[in-house]
Amino acid sequence: MTRTCNRLFLTLLAATVAFTGVFTSAARAEVESKDPIILTLHDWTGQYVTTTIMGRVLEEMGYNIKYQQADYLAQFAGLESGDLHVAMEMWETTGKEAMEKSLATGNTMDLGETGMQAIEEWWYPIYMKEKCPGLPDWKALNECAEAFSTPDTAPSGRYLGGPVTWGGWDDERVEALEMDFEVVHAGTDAALFAELESAYQRKAPWLGWIYTPHWAPIKFEGEFVEFPPYSSECYSDASVGLNPDMAYDCGKPRGWIKKVGWKDGADKWPCAYSAIQAFTIDNQAMGTMVGEVDLNGKSLEDVVENWLNNNKDTWSAWAQCG
Amino acid sequence: MSEAVADVPQMSRTCFFRSGIFIWSVFVALAILITVYQDLWPWAMKYPRGWVIPLKGWISDFMSWLINDLDFGVFTFKEMTRSVSWVLSWPLTFVNNLLVEGFAFSTDPGAEAVLPPLPWIAVVGLFVLAGIAIKDWGLGLLVGACILYLAIFGRWESAMVTLSAIFIAVPLGIGAGLGIGILAFKFAGVKRLIIPVLDLMQTVPVFAYLVPILFLFGFGPVAAMIATMIYATPPMVRIAILSLEQVPDDRVEYGEMAGCTPKQLLWKVQIPSARSGLMIGVNQVIMLSLNMVIIASMIGAGGLGFDVLSSLKRLAIGSGLEAGIAITLLAITLDRLSQAYSKRPPPAHLEHDTYRARRQKMIYLAATMVVVTWVASFFIPAIRTYPESWQLTTAGFWGDLVKWINVNYFDQLEAFKTVLLVNVLIPTKRFLLATPWIVVVAFVGLLGYRLGGVRLSLLAIALALFIVVTGGWKKAMITVYLCGISVLIAALIGIPIGIWSARNERVHRVVQVCVDTLQTLPSFVYLIPVVMLFRVGDFAAMIAVVVYAVAPAIRYTDHGIRQIPIHLVEASTALGCTRWQILKRVQLPIALPEIMLGINQTIMMALSMLVITALVGTRDLGQEVYIALTKADTGRGIVAGVSVAFIAIISDRLITAWVKRKRAMLGES
Numbered sequence: 003m004t005r006t007c008n009r010l011f012l013t014l015l016a017a018t019v020a021f022t023g024v025f026t027s028a029a030r031a032e033v034e035s036k037d038p039i040i041l042t043l044h045d046w047t048g049q050y051v052t053t054t055i056m057g058r059v060l061e062e063m064g065y066n067i068k069y070q071q072a073d074y075l076a077q078f079a080g081l082e083s084g085d086l087h088v089a090m091e092m093w094e095t096t097g098k099e100a101m102e103k104s105l106a107t108g109n110t111m112d113l114g115e116t117g118m119q120a121i122e123e124w125w126y127p128i129y130m131k132e133k134c135p136g137l138p139d140w141k142a143l144n145e146c147a148e149a150f151s152t153p154d155t156a157p158s159g160r161y162l163g164g165p166v167t168w169g170g171w172d173d174e175r176v177e178a179l180e181m182d183f184e185v186v187h188a189g190t191d192a193a194l195f196a197e198l199e200s201a202y203q204r205k206a207p208w209l210g211w212i213y214t215p216h217w218a219p220i221k222f223e224g225e226f227v228e229f230p231p232y233s234s235e236c237y238s239d240a241s242v243g244l245n246p247d248m249a250y251d252c253g254k255p256r257g258w259i260k261k262v263g264w265k266d267g268a269d270k271w272p273c274a275y276s277a278i279q280a281f282t283i284d285n286q287a288m289g290t291m292v293g294e295v296d297l298n299g300k301s302l303e304d305v306v307e308n309w310l311n312n313n314k315d316t317w318s319a320w321a322q323c324g
Numbered sequence: 325m326s327e328a329v330a331d332v333p334q335m336s337r338t339c340f341f342r343s344g345i346f347i348w349s350v351f352v353a354l355a356i357l358i359t360v361y362q363d364l365w366p367w368a369m370k371y372p373r374g375w376v377i378p379l380k381g382w383i384s385d386f387m388s389w390l391i392n393d394l395d396f397g398v399f400t401f402k403e404m405t406r407s408v409s410w411v412l413s414w415p416l417t418f419v420n421n422l423l424v425e426g427f428a429f430s431t432d433p434g435a436e437a438v439l440p441p442l443p444w445i446a447v448v449g450l451f452v453l454a455g456i457a458i459k460d461w462g463l464g465l466l467v468g469a470c471i472l473y474l475a476i477f478g479r480w481e482s483a484m485v486t487l488s489a490i491f492i493a494v495p496l497g498i499g500a501g502l503g504i505g506i507l508a509f510k511f512a513g514v515k516r517l518i519i520p521v522l523d524l525m526q527t528v529p530v531f532a533y534l535v536p537i538l539f540l541f542g543f544g545p546v547a548a549m550i551a552t553m554i555y556a557t558p559p560m561v562r563i564a565i566l567s568l569e570q571v572p573d574d575r576v577e578y579g580e581m582a583g584c585t586p587k588q589l590l591w592k593v594q595i596p597s598a599r600s601g602l603m604i605g606v607n608q609v610i611m612l613s614l615n616m617v618i619i620a621s622m623i624g625a626g627g628l629g630f631d632v633l634s635s636l637k638r639l640a641i642g643s644g645l646e647a648g649i650a651i652t653l654l655a656i657t658l659d660r661l662s663q664a665y666s667k668r669p670p671p672a673h674l675e676h677d678t679y680r681a682r683r684q685k686m687i688y689l690a691a692t693m694v695v696v697t698w699v700a701s702f703f704i705p706a707i708r709t710y711p712e713s714w715q716l717t718t719a720g721f722w723g724d725l726v727k728w729i730n731v732n733y734f735d736q737l738e739a740f741k742t743v744l745l746v747n748v749l750i751p752t753k754r755f756l757l758a759t760p761w762i763v764v765v766a767f768v769g770l771l772g773y774r775l776g777g778v779r780l781s782l783l784a785i786a787l788a789l790f791i792v793v794t795g796g797w798k799k800a801m802i803t804v805y806l807c808g809i810s811v812l813i814a815a816l817i818g819i820p821i822g823i824w825s826a827r828n829e830r831v832h833r834v835v836q837v838c839v840d841t842l843q844t845l846p847s848f849v850y851l852i853p854v855v856m857l858f859r860v861g862d863f864a865a866m867i868a869v870v871v872y873a874v875a876p877a878i879r880y881t882d883h884g885i886r887q888i889p890i891h892l893v894e895a896s897t898a899l900g901c902t903r904w905q906i907l908k909r910v911q912l913p914i915a916l917p918e919i920m921l922g923i924n925q926t927i928m929m930a931l932s933m934l935v936i937t938a939l940v941g942t943r944d945l946g947q948e949v950y951i952a953l954t955k956a957d958t959g960r961g962i963v964a965g966v967s968v969a970f971i972a973i974i975s976d977r978l979i980t981a982w983v984k985r986k987r988a989m990l991g992e993s
Contacts, residue, residue, distance in 0.1 A: 045633065046637070070624055071624050071625075072543055072623070073954065074954075075956065079538050079539055079543070083542065085544065153738065162860060167954045186860060186861065186941065187860075187941050188860045188941050189860070189941040189942065192636055192852060192939070193851075193940045193941060194860075196639060197860055199856060200856035203727050204734055206734075
C-alpha cells in the first residue's frame with residue numbers, strides 16, 4: 003500500500019515540476035555575475051529604506067539580491083571576508099573608527115556618501131519648553147537642571163546618553179561646560195527610546211541622546227539643545243572654547259553617512275558598485291519615508307515602491323553604467 | 325590571608341579552635357585590619373593596572389593567527405572551517421526550501437520557485453498526525469492549535485525559518501552529544517577532559533563566542549546554527565554519560581553472556597536500556613535550541629527571533645510579545661511531542677502486527693495529505709499561504725496596557741523603586757566595591773575549605789585570582805552584587821510560591837504553566853516594558869533578572885517538598901503537629917538540599933541573563949562581553965565570558981559541597 007502511494011506521489015511531483023517549469027522563463031538583463039549581492043540590514047527603519055531602495059534598483063538592473071541581518075559594527079568581519087558585500091549606512095558619528103580600521107585592512111572600500119547628514123545631540127520633548135522657557139539654549143537648560151532631575155539624581159538633572167560604545171564625550175562635555183547634569187548610559191538605543199516613549203506618555207521631564215534621520219524626532223515632537231557650535235579644535239585643543247582648560251566644551255559634530263562595501267565586489271559586479279556609489283538621498287525624503295512606515299503603518303515595500311515610481315529619473319541615472 | 329587558611333588544620337585539636345565561630349572571627353578581624361590600614365598595602369585594595377596579564381591581547385592575536393596565517397599546506401584553517409559551514413548549509417537550505425522558499429531547480433539564485441513550499445495546512449496537519457501517532461487525539465489537537473497560532477497571528481514564514489533551523493540543529497546536537505557521551509563513557513581520559521569543557525560551555529555567555537564563530541564560519545544561518553549547537557549540546561553529553569553509567573550491571577553481563585560483540589553490546593543493550601534518560605537529553609537540546617533563537621537572529625538566522633528584536637526596537641511591544649509567544653508555543657509543541665515520545669513503551673512490547681499496521685496507516689495518511697494539499701495549493705492560493713485577511717492581532721492591546729500602567733501607576737512604581745534602590749541596592753554595591761579584592765578571594769577560599777576541604781578551597785582561589793589578574797575585578801564585583809540581590813529576591817518570591825504549589829494541586833497546575841512560559845518566553849519581550857516602567861539602570865536590570873531566574877527556585881522547592889516520603893508527614897500529623905509545624909520542622913529541613921539546588925540553578929540563570937541586562941545599561945561583566953561583541957574583539961569577550969563562567973563555577977561548587985554535607989547529615993540522623 004505504501005509503495006503505490008509513493009509512486010503516485012512521485013508521479014504527481016514530476017507532473018507539477020514539468021507543468022510549472024514550462025511557464026517560467028528568464029527575461030532578465032545580462033549582468034556580470036548572477037551571484038547574489040548581499041546587502042546588510044541593521045535595526046533601524048531608515049537603514050531598511052535606503053537598503054531596500056538600493057536593492058530594488060539593483061534588481062531592476064538584473065542583479066540578484068540577498069538581504070542579510072547583521073550587527074552594525076560586527077558586520078565588518080563579514081564585509082572583509084566577502085560573506086557580506088554592501089552596507090548602506092555607516093555614520094561618521096558612530097561608525098567612523100570601526101570603518102577606518104576596516105578600510106585599513108584593504109579588504110573593504112569606501113563607496114561614498116549617501117547625501118544624508120547625521121545629526122546627534124541632546125534632545126528634549128517640546129512640552130519641556132513650558133517648564134524651561136529659555137530652551138533650546140544650553141545655558142537656559144543648565145539653569146533649569148532640577149526640572150530634569152529624578153529621585154536618584156536630584157538636585158542634578160538627568161541626561162540619558164547612548165550606549166557606552168557610541169562614544170560621544172558626554173561625561174567630558176558636562177564637566178567642561180560645568181553643567182549640573184548626571185550622565186546615565188543606556189545599554190542600547192531600544193532602551194533609550196523606551197524611556198522616551200514612557201516619559202512622553204506621561205508628559206514627564208526627559209532629556210537624552212537623539213539622532214536623525216530616525217523615526218523618534220518624527221513621532222515625538224521636540225528640539226535639539228543648542229550648544230556652542232562644534233569645531234575639530236574644540237575637541238582636540240583644550241584652550242579653544244568657553245572653558246580654557248578643557249576640551250569638549252561644545253556641541254557634537256554633524257557628519258556624513260557613507261556606504262561601505264567588500265573590495266573585491268567592485269571587480270565582480272563593477273556596474274552594480276558604480277550604481278551604489280551614485281546613490282544619494284536627502285534627509286527630508288528619508289524622514290518622510292521613515293515616518294510613513296513607522297507612524298502611518300504602511301509596509302516598507304509599498305513606501306519604497308512608491309518612491310521608485312515617483313523618482314524614476316533619479317535612480318535610472320544611478321543605473322547608467324560607468 | 326592564604327597563610328591563615330593553610331594554618332587552620334594544624335592549629336589545634338581542641339574543639340574551640342576548629343569551630344566555625346573562631347575561624348570566622350579571625351577572618352573578620354584580619355579583613356578589618358587590612359581594610360583599615362589600606363594605605364600600607366594599596367595593591368591589596370585595588371589590583372595595580374601594571375600587574376594585569378594581557379590575556380585579552382594574546383587571545384585576539386591567537387585568533388587572528390588562526391584566521392589569517394594557519395596553513396596546513398593543502399588548505400588553511402579558515403578554508404577548513406568554511407568548508408564545514410558549506411557542508412552544513414546543504415541540509416539547512418533543503419529544509420528551508422521545503423518549508424519557506426520553495427524549490428527553484430535553477431543555478432540562478434534569483435530564479436522564481438518552481439515548486440512551492442509545503443502549504444501551511446499540510447504542516448499543521450503533519451503536526452496533528454504526529455501528536456496522534458505518538459500519543460492520542462488530545463496531544464494532536466494541542467500541538468495543532470499551537471502551530472495554527474503561528475498562521476493566525478501572521479508569524480508563519482518567520483516561524484518556519486526558525487523551525488527549519490531547529491530541525492537541523494537539534495538532530496546534529498543530539499548526534500554530537502551522544503557521540504561525545506559514548507566516548508566519555510568508554511574512555512575515562514576523555515571523560516576527565518570533557519567535564520570541565522562542558523562546565524565552560526554551559527556558563528560562558530553565548531555573546532562571548534559569537535565573534536570567533538562569525539570569523540570562522542561566516543555570517544548567516546549556518547554560523548547561528550553552530551552557536552546554537554555549542555549552547556544546546558552539553559546537557560545531552562552529560563545525560564548520555566550518566567544514563568549509560570546507570571544501566572544495571574546484570575543487564576550488561578547478560579548481554580556479554582549472550583555473546584554480544586562490544587559494538588552490539590553498546591547499540592543493542594546499553595543504549596536501548598538508557599533510552600528514557602537519553603530522551604531527557606533530547607528534550608533539553610530542543611528547549612535550549614529554542615532559547616537561542618533570539619541571539620541566533622543577531623548573527624543572521626532571521627526568523628521569529630528577528631521579529632522579536634525588530635518589533636522591540638520599534639517599541640512595538642504587542643507585536644514583540646506575539647512573536648515571543650510564538651517561540652514559546654513552538655517550544656511547548658516540540659517539548660510535549662518529545663516528552664510523549666520518551667514515555668511511550670518501547671515498540672518491542674507492543675503487539676507487533678497492529679503496531680506496524682498503525683504506523684503504515686499514519687504514513688499513508690500523512691503522504692496523502694501532503695500531496696493533496698500541495699497540488700491543491702497550485703489552484704487555491706489560500707492553501708498555499710494563509711490569507712492575510714484571516715489574521716488576528718492583539719498588538720494594540722498590549723501597547724495600550726503598558727501605556728495605561730505607565731500613565732497611572734508610574735509614581736507608585738517610582739516610589740517603590742527609590743526605596744529599594746537607596747536602602748538595599750546602592751549600599752550593597754558600595755560595600756562590595758569597597759572590599760579589598762584580597763579579602764574577597766580569601767573569603768571564597770576559606771568558605772571552600774570549610775565546605776569541601778583543601779581541593780575546593782584551592783579551586784575557588786585559583787578561579788577568583790584569574791578574574792583579578794586579568795583585570796576584570798570591579799566589573800566582576802558589580803556582577804556579584806547585581807546577581808546576588810536578584811537571586812535573593814527571586815528566592816524570597818520563588819520559595820513561598822513553590823511551597824504553596826507543593827501543598828495545593830490546583831495552584832500547582834497554574835504555577836507549572838507560568839513557569840514553563842517564563843522559561844521559554846524570550847527575555848527581550850519584557851525588557852522594554854520594564855525599562856519603560858523603571859527607567860534605564862540597575863533596578864530595571866534586577867527586575868528582568870528576577871523574572872527570568874525565579875522559575876527554578878519555584879520548581880525545585882515544589883519538587884523538594886513533594887518528594888518527601890508521605891509516612892514522615894503522616895507520622896508528624898499523628899504526633900499532633902499543626903500544618904505550620906510540619907512545614908517548619910519536617911518538610912522544609914528535609915527539602916532544604918533540593919531547594920538549595922534550585923537556588924544554584926537560579927544563580928546560573930541570573931548569570932546567563934547578565935549580557936541581556938547590559939542592554940539596559942548595567943556596568944558589569946555582561947556589559948564587557950557586549951562591548952566586545954559590538955567591537956568584534958575576540959579576546960576581550962572571551963576573557964569577560966570566562967570570568968562570568970568562573971563566578972558561576974565557584975558558586976556552583978560551593979553550593980554543591982554544602983548540599984552534600986547537609987545530605988550526609990540528614991542521612992545520619
